[in-house]
Amino acid sequence: MGDDILNRGLEGIRVAETRLSDIDGEAGELTIGGYSVDELARNATYEESVFLLFHDRLPSPDELDEFRADLAGQRTIGDEVRAVLRRAADEDKPAMDALRMGAAAANLGAGAEDPEADARRVIAVFPTIVATYWRYREGEAPVEPREDLRHAANYLYMLTGEEPDDPAVRGLETYLNTVVDHGLNASTFTARTVVSTESDVVSAATAAVGALKGPLHGGAPGPVLDMLRTVHERGDPEAFVREKLDAGERLMGFGHRVYRVRDPRAAVLSAAASEFYEDAGDTEFFESVKAFEDVAVDLLAEHKPDRRLDTNVEFYTAALLDGVGIPKELFTACFAVSRVGGWTAHALEQLGDNRLIRPLSTYVGDHDRSWTPVVER
């Protein structure tokens, strides 16, 4: 087997067939469950997006009511898990660590192992885990989930203790729909690898949280927000971008490994943010964000004429999530609150037609070493 090829990034290797999402990097198109990301994100509630991923069709009114009620009825986490989240907050662990701890314990208080039931349970508790951690971190008591609110609204409610207004819910929901699935990224692939051993969906989602935590995957939307705020305050985006480029620094929020044109999710999130800030009657910050994009894209094209660098999903994620009231420390965890729909759908798809994922390694170490007892070392 020594002549097999070493492919450390698995570039160009297709490891799954999926009906969940399709990325066309050249054309800048993303299809989720058969819908363009724009069509889905604008129209769906998060519950509809998840139902679509699970069942490859939209729910009937009755099915949607049932699906919503099922998720809403299992949002509570037990006191033991709360105590762990409180400890994570007290020790100032990152939100993604707290989410990993909560996710790992998601089947406490739930029934026996069942793939789709596990998937629904995990999706239901992710916002509760993140919000509970955040409340402790802010020195506040956690807010009990409310069954009468839909997924996105209840998440904001648990974060703040106040019922959110419609523009904020709609803004967050558009975000949750937009990033719910995106082909075989590292976390989704991790989830599929875990269940390929016929393990369970809770284990798969927990593993995926760990993969998303890495900055090469989950990115750095928090620092993007800091940058947007700095540029807004300074008021001279051109000077800012020129300084960065002259110093040879990468400009956060631009460029993507797959997309050769503008990330289609950036357009959806930009429109959602625009709508949100207009509804909120607070357009000043967002106008400076858009002006920054225009200036940066032009200067990047001038600077690297051979490669188009457009805004990626992080750029408008920062602007939109900040607007609807998500603290920047929770941006990556909020990504997970959405993507868990995709992770669990991929896990179910993998389990439905499974094959163990088991690549090889090339050994580069010694052979036939002889043992030396410790006293002779």
Added chain:
Amino acid sequence: MGDDILNRGLEGIRVAETRLSDIDGEAGELTIGGYSVDELARNATYEESVFLLFHDRLPSPDELDEFRADLAGQRTIGDEVRAVLRRAADEDKPAMDALRMGAAAANLGAGAEDPEADARRVIAVFPTIVATYWRYREGEAPVEPREDLRHAANYLYMLTGEEPDDPAVRGLETYLNTVVDHGLNASTFTARTVVSTESDVVSAATAAVGALKGPLHGGAPGPVLDMLRTVHERGDPEAFVREKLDAGERLMGFGHRVYRVRDPRAAVLSAAASEFYEDAGDTEFFESVKAFEDVAVDLLAEHKPDRRLDTNVEFYTAALLDGVGIPKELFTACFAVSRVGGWTAHALEQLGDNRLIRPLSTYVGDHDRSWTPVVER
């Protein structure tokens, strides 16, 4: 990219170069850290095996003292994690679920993120997590770890509350050394994929627990023990094997995806079990196990002349772990208590020369669906 090849199991794809272990399936040879599995397993303490994996050489006496003391000094888990394990036990969740929960929270009470420190912490707490869960499940109070005992001895001590005798410690330690690493199996690959995003070692080990939980990977050593006990009580292995083969059933404990001859770990574990049962003055059960192996190998060769089916690692794992006092419900978790050394070493190796692992998928769903509002469905 449509002409890339679909390879759902990643067969024949080499995704890492490693100096940690090497499997020669044709020859039936396993090298761990440069030593044959036999050479390592017979001679090393578990702490030496892990040091070897981390540093590619055996520790000096001083280094070994320091390494042992470091692991021994951080075996305690916090009250919050204990409470979660108690809940898992009360709800009769499997040991691997409890281990996933405890692993996910392993960095509570530990310092800031640091790959090698995280690795040591995870290794140190795995036995505590498993033993704490087990004590609760048995309706007993957890046993505080003892710093003066080495890794394997302390694990047995925490399970039973009694200081184990030398044969049991040596038997368990041989097991822990034997299965500490084994190329790129699904859980080790999961650990490497998670840190390939530049995530952390705690996340990697937690993810790996989830992958090992799956029966296609972690296997079923518990049921193997039941089988060995049944055959021992019935006293007629030939009739048992013939019944299974005539019924077209698979014989547990035989055959391996990679090894075409006897799994070299089976030989090591068989010798260790033989030694253990002799020392314990209780050879009756083990003699029937060996007789069962002989009969089964002969009958399998008769039944499937084109493919050799030999005992695999599970066969003697069951006999050895049962002997040293590990309850069968903990066999897979005990596998993890060993393998976490390999997982963390692979994670450190990956982080030391990293590349994001990100394969592709092939989309097989629809495109350009049009949204239908819920009231019109």
